[in-house]
Amino acid sequence: MNASAIIFYLISACILGAGLLAVTARKIFRAAIWLLFSLVGIAALYFWMQVEFIAAVQIIVYVGGIVVLIIFSIFLTQQSGKEMPRPPARRIVFSVLAALFGIILTGLLVKQYFTDNREHGPFNTSMSEIGTQLLSTTEHGYLLPFEVVSMLLLAAMIGCIVIAMKDKTPVSSTQTDSR
Secondary structure, X not given: OOHHHXXXXXXXXXXXXXXXXXXXXXXXXXXXXXXXXXXXXXXHHHHHOOOHHHHHHHHHHHHHHHHHHHHHHHHHOOOOOOEOOOXXXXXXXXXXXXXXXXXXXXXXXXXXXXXXXXXXXXXXXXXXXXXXXXXXXXXXXXXXXXXXXXXXXXXXXXXXXXXXXXXXXXXXXXXXXXX
């Protein structure tokens, strides 16, 4: 086994371990931190594959945007330090079955469609080509999905603010009138 394969397996083990801990953590803040480590591991995998632009986007959008938004949402709720309740056994069984189905389906798809791309070499796309396609309004451009994602993030942020600003103890009219 060469050094490149060892690095790949180490990064993959970190990603899978952090992802498993994110799903099984009993405290919601710890789950968000494990998600952060998993997403950083995915960025490390992109760096290892020498796709620096995608790795930078992974760090900026997911680690810097989504996870920070999740952490702020956790802190804005009243139950940020409490443990999450244990799910019922029925939900655990269905979760395990769904995970096994996903693993089997992914394995079948990889076996059917995986091709060895060693003859193509590294990715040869310049930043100007990526920027032109990302902000192009032609049929092959990605301006509309880019704007949809920004609207989704804005809606999530507004939702977090609305949830955080809700008063948990409503004031009744009898309390205000009895002086």
